[in-house]
Amino acid sequence: MGATGLKETLARVAFALAAALSIIAVGLICLFLFANGIPAMAEIGLPEFLFGTTWKPGSNMYGIFPMIIGSIYATAGAIIVGVPAGLLTAIFLSRFAHARVAALLRPGIELLAGIPSVVYGFFGLMVMVPFIRTHMAGRGMSLLAAAVLLGIMILPTIITVAKSALDAVPKSYYEGALALGATHERAVFRVIVPAAFSGLMAAVVLGVGRAIGETMAVVMVAGNQPIIPESIFSGVRTLTANIVLEMGYAADLHRGALIATGVVLFVFVLLISLLFSAIKKRGEAK
Template sequence: MEWTQSQPESARERLLINKRSASMKKERRGRLFIGTIASLIILVTTAITLFIFSKGLQTFVVDGVSPIKFLTGLEWSPRNEIFGALPFIFGSFAVTILAALVAAPLGIGAAIFMTEIAPAWGQKIMQPVIELLVGIPSVVYGFIGLTVLVPFIRDYIGGNGFGLLAGTVVLSVMILPTITSISVDAMTSLPKGLRESSYAVGATRWQTIRRILIPAATPVLMTAVVLGMARAFGEALAVQMVIGNSREIAGSLIESTSTLTTIVTLNMGHTTFGSLENNVLWSLCLILLIMSYVFIIILRYLSSRRKV
């Protein structure tokens, strides 16, 4: 009798053990799958980084180009084996900073309008516009700048139309959706108690926005600006079509210049792999990679501030 009573109990125990074993196997497979994907991403990122570093450093280690002359030189003449990258470094930073100075107030202002001033109909009108701007390819931005913006600058401002001003305007429009979208998320994620407490002590809506909401959302707003700058710094095609691609430092906004990305895209297809000029272009890519890591470090710092 005792044996017959223990038999169903042992069967239930075996069933529970089998279920636990099956769930543990599924969990292990899931962990293995996720771990494999994560390892693959890390491996690819590490491989790309090491490859660019190895190719970029050959200019200085193998070809004997002086890093100081390379970074501070003003002349770029591949035929004479003279490579001064300062004009392109300056062009990249100039057009990126100028685009951020234009797009940041517009994007943050649009986000404040959508979330605080006209939350009901503001998002219904502006959200589709922002999504449309995100989906437009960069070549379209460049073509519009080439056919509309460049002639306008040439006819009404001066110069030949190509230059920093045209590149700044095109990049500003391109990074505007990024800054606006993240800024909207930053403003909507703020606790409602901040607004209610401010209104309760008699503050106006503008005082609440300026003194309470914007300071509270500043780390995320700065993250939006840095992400926009990261995209602007790495943009190539749209800027190449409107900036003029001169190998000199622009003395004004209407003068032509080049960026790191434009000089690489213009010349990479005309060089032989392993040649001096090809290695120099990889060195420019190395500068771009280092700046990408700098932007990532800044973003990590802003994220840590947001958590505090």
């Protein structure tokens, strides 16, 4: 009995240790980001860092306000493009599509989710940027290109999460609506969509999180000028782009300022995931 007991205890401890690794990982990530970013923020001065509008590492000016605005604009644009299309596609798949059509589209959406962001970025660079340059205005690399590309990239996230929320609505809701004389469309939009509302919101928030954290695709199409864009055709630099563009050669305070940019991004993402769990909890409470 002793040997078996020992084996069981050891296994239990090993499993628990593995589980503890998540906690350790988050702890380490916070520790290293904050320990390297906060001193830089302090040296630059928090107001100058967050609200300074000039980013010129050469002359020791580290204001990331344009990048904060850039991330917000690009994400907002992604929501405008991606959320309606994503939610409508989810509704289509869940309630309108013929089983055979749905079976065809589902692997397509899995593929869309799996396509690496460089490939999206390359598509944006070779197709969308020239299109904007020749048919619209500006030099092509722009807020518009970044926003549309991000909108496309968050589609699979939104579709998958929204579809499972819609699928989870009890059948009786729909049948009840039909029995009361509603058309199929009315039943879907007046009964099923409201019933799945918190799940749909969760899908949107998850999409927002993906958009704000996306790096490579944005770097390839956004132009990356560290100034607040004047129109949707101007170039824009996001927080993520700021890090990836300059980290390769940065040193000293410049490097610290880039890590501090990561801290700001990290805080944004944490706020979004808090929002996500609040929405999820409200959905579960209902």
